[in-house]
Amino acid sequence: MQNNAKNFFSKLGLDTRLLGMIGALVVLWIVFDVITGGRFLTPRNLFNLSVQTASVAVMATGMVFVIVTRNIDLSVGSMLGFIGMVVAALQVQVLPDMLGLGNPMIWIIGVLAAISLGAMLGAFQGWIIGYLTVPAFIVTLGGFLVYRGAMWWVTEGQTQAPLDATFRLLGGGAEGTLGVTLSWAFGVISAVAAVALMLMSRRRKAGHGFTVKPIWAEGILMGLAAGLILCFVWVMNSYPIAKGAMKRIAKADGIELTEGMVWYHGVAIPVVILLVVTVGMTIVASRTRFGRYVYATGGNPEAAELSGINTRLLTVKIFALMGALTGIASIIASARLNAVDVGLGTLDELRVIAAAVIGGTALSGGFGTIYGAVIGALIMQSLQSGMASVGVDAPLQSIVVGIVLVFAVWIDIVYRRRTGQ
Amino acid sequence: MDKQTPLVEMKNMGISFGGVHAVDDVSVDLYPGEVVGLLGHNGAGKSTLIKMLSGAYQGTGDIYVNGEKVEIHNPRDARKHNIETIYQTLALADNLDAAANLFLGRELMTPAGTLDDDAMEAETRKIMGRLNPNFQKFSSPVSALSGGQRQSVAIARAVYFNARILIMDEPTAALGPQETQMVAELIQQLKAEGIGIFLIDHDVHAVLELCDRASVMKNGKLVGTVNIPDVTDDDLLSMIILGKKPGEKAAG
Ligand SMILES: Nc1ncnc2c1ncn2[C@@H]1O[C@H](COP(=O)(O)OP(=O)(O)O)[C@@H](O)[C@H]1O
Numbered sequence: 266m267q268n269n270a271k272n273f274f275s276k277l278g279l280d281t282r283l284l285g286m287i288g289a290l291v292v293l294w295i296v297f298d299v300i301t302g303g304r305f306l307t308p309r310n311l312f313n314l315s316v317q318t319a320s321v322a323v324m325a326t327g328m329v330f331v332i333v334t335r336n337i338d339l340s341v342g343s344m345l346g347f348i349g350m351v352v353a354a355l356q357v358q359v360l361p362d363m364l365g366l367g368n369p370m371i372w373i374i375g376v377l378a379a380i381s382l383g384a385m386l387g388a389f390q391g392w393i394i395g396y397l398t399v400p401a402f403i404v405t406l407g408g409f410l411v412y413r414g415a416m417w418w419v420t421e422g423q424t425q426a427p428l429d430a431t432f433r434l435l436g437g438g439a440e441g442t443l444g445v446t447l448s449w450a451f452g453v454i455s456a457v458a459a460v461a462l463m464l465m466s467r468r469r470k471a472g473h474g475f476t477v478k479p480i481w482a483e484g485i486l487m488g489l490a491a492g493l494i495l496c497f498v499w500v501m502n503s504y505p506i507a508k509g510a511m512k513r514i515a516k517a518d519g520i521e522l523t524e525g526m527v528w529y530h531g532v533a534i535p536v537v538i539l540l541v542v543t544v545g546m547t548i549v550a551s552r553t554r555f556g557r558y559v560y561a562t563g564g565n566p567e568a569a570e571l572s573g574i575n576t577r578l579l580t581v582k583i584f585a586l587m588g589a590l591t592g593i594a595s596i597i598a599s600a601r602l603n604a605v606d607v608g609l610g611t612l613d614e615l616r617v618i619a620a621a622v623i624g625g626t627a628l629s630g631g632f633g634t635i636y637g638a639v640i641g642a643l644i645m646q647s648l649q650s651g652m653a654s655v656g657v658d659a660p661l662q663s664i665v666v667g668i669v670l671v672f673a674v675w676i677d678i679v680y681r682r683r684t685g686q
Numbered sequence: 687m688d689k690q691t692p693l694v695e696m697k698n699m700g701i702s703f704g705g706v707h708a709v710d711d712v713s714v715d716l717y718p719g720e721v722v723g724l725l726g727h728n729g730a731g732k733s734t735l736i737k738m739l740s741g742a743y744q745g746t747g748d749i750y751v752n753g754e755k756v757e758i759h760n761p762r763d764a765r766k767h768n769i770e771t772i773y774q775t776l777a778l779a780d781n782l783d784a785a786a787n788l789f790l791g792r793e794l795m796t797p798a799g800t801l802d803d804d805a806m807e808a809e810t811r812k813i814m815g816r817l818n819p820n821f822q823k824f825s826s827p828v829s830a831l832s833g834g835q836r837q838s839v840a841i842a843r844a845v846y847f848n849a850r851i852l853i854m855d856e857p858t859a860a861l862g863p864q865e866t867q868m869v870a871e872l873i874q875q876l877k878a879e880g881i882g883i884f885l886i887d888h889d890v891h892a893v894l895e896l897c898d899r900a901s902v903m904k905n906g907k908l909v910g911t912v913n914i915p916d917v918t919d920d921d922l923l924s925m926i927i928l929g930k931k932p933g934e935k936a937a938g
């Protein structure tokens with residue numbers, strides 16, 4: 266029986282680590298759902314969970330490359346705060362005077378400013394690490410302090426709010442979703458694309474005469490992928506928008522509200538951003554030279570150099586990418602709160618590192634997947650939201666998260682030893 | 687052979703690490719279709735000397751390829767001159783599979799500009815089929831391979847890209863007798879194709895069997911270069927151990 270199951274999963278070609286993480290997530294969800302008497306696995310809670318995970322998960326995908334190359338970035342939380350403050354001040358104090366309140370250019374400038382500021386700060390840190398050979402731990406520890414301090418100077422510590430109305434959509438909320446119809450379209454297109462990619466890869470492999478999975482296994486995987494995507498969309502599309510928000514939206518759009526009318530959220534925009542980032546980073550990791558060099562350098566820096574890879578420049582690029590992703594995360598985090606205070610992003614560096622590590626990224630370098638980091642972020646957030654909804658005190662939450670982190674890495678080490686990685 | 691231009695000439699090469707002269711005023715050369723052995727104790731400076739040719743280290747001295755002076759500042763420069771190296775440490779990224787290692791730094795790309803892993807695997811299967819027909823672990827990271835299999839991946843990488851100048855730093859260190867024999871046959875075959883080979887080997891007998899000439903190093907200095915047909919194993923051993931060149935032999 267056990268052997269049959271093993272055989273089945275090995276035919277499917279899913280790696281056991283992925284199955285383990287998904288298993289842990291499912292167990293966590295069921296436990297919280299049982300304890301809260303069914304309040305955890307509701308469309309409302311899952312929607313909030315997806316939005317809360319987005320910012321950390323976006324950064325975690327970049328942290329994978331950082332850690333894979335045996336570096337660390339302790340500055341992302343502070344950098345997120347600093348970028349958030351600069352972009353918020355831009356939206357609140359500078360751009361409205363120049364362009365007029367609510368000008369559609371404001372959110373575009375805000376987004377571009379956040380991403381490019383992040384990329385520049387990251388590239389500068391990467392340059393110090395790669396070319397001046399100061400350890401990443403020290404450089405980003407310095408950055409951690411510098412950005413948090415600089416954030417204060419931007420506005421003398423004043424909270425910046427409210428943000429531009431369009432910019433705010435990037436943080437989710439009742440307005441910041443795709444809505445029901447677009448969500449379905451998004452889901453169907455994603456599902457079709459996933460199936461098409463799997464078919465193409467299979468055809469290519471067979472064309473080279475390599476052995477491919479049995480067709481039934483491929484079919485099950487395609488069904489699973491498409492089913493999961495559509496199921497997610499369905500859940501998001503079942504979360505009704507609260508009456509107050511409906512009135513607000515109806516007023517803004519000039520729609521007449523009638524009695525008994527119900528609107529639903531659909532997939533939140535930050536989640537769409539996260540999915541795009543995840544797919545993009547997965548392609549970078551597995552299909553580009555840059556990604557290949559990241560893993561090669563992590564596996565054996567000397568071998569990478571002897572193969573002609575410019576590992577110093579690579580370090581600059583990796584940290585620039587990490588910075589750009591921190592910029593995106595900063596957009597999501599500030600837009601969600603519709604305000605930036607000096608505490609924005611506090612402790613996020615630890616959440617991001619924990620997400621990457623729980624997701625199977627090895628601190629010794631060379632191993633780590635993008636999807637793993639995203640699932641890691643989801644596990645972390647589920648744990649925290651779940652404990653909050655069960656009514657666990659904040660101090661105890663920290664203790665639990667800390668223990669889970671160490672435990673997860675220990676499991677990972679045992680797993681690696683067993684599989685000889 | 688004297689009339690030909692050497693494939694490679696390294697003149698007055700030198701490099702120090704923190705005051706230690708790892709290589710001190712060493713000159714060696716290599717002709718097409720020739721195998722030159724580099725001999726010497728551990729720490730004599732053999733690996734360091736050839737690393738200056740492969741672009742891993744920058745030292746002093748001049749390098750000529752086909753009679754023309756070249757600048758080799760990094761491994762890419764060396765590869766441009768068709769210099770391929772099998773490093774003593776193998777220089778494999780343990781977390782990547784054989785194909786990724788073989789093509790590292792020279793990946794095959796699809797027209798869309800993405801990695802063509804399938805084509806790289808197909809090519810790897812071809813070359814491994816020639817060098818090590820028993821090799822089957824194409825989708826495992828090379829950390830899962832035996833010492834001999836890893837070595838054959840490193841050899842395949844050097845051979846695949848049409849080297850004109852091949853540097854082999856102790857290529858048989860991790861190999862059993864049968865695989866060692868296969869490497870010996872490979873060397874003969876590459877030599878017949880007109881490739882020049884620097885062979886670093888611990889085993890004096892392997893050098894006597896495979897090489898045309900041998901350069902012996904001791905404490906970073908060149909003891910001398912001899913024609914293999916003119917020397918016995920005792921001659922070579924005394925060069926290695928005592929640093930003395932057999933009086934009656936002329937350098938090649
Ligand atoms: N990167 C380095 N840094 C410091 N010393 C080195 C380095 N590379 C080689 N050496 C030193 O140079 C000398 C020659 O080493 P090597 O070329 O590896 O010898 P061989 O290959 O002949 O055994 C040794 O003393 C070694 O310690």
Ligand SMILES: [Mg+2]
Pocket residue numbers: 732733734774855
């Ligand atoms: Mg050596």
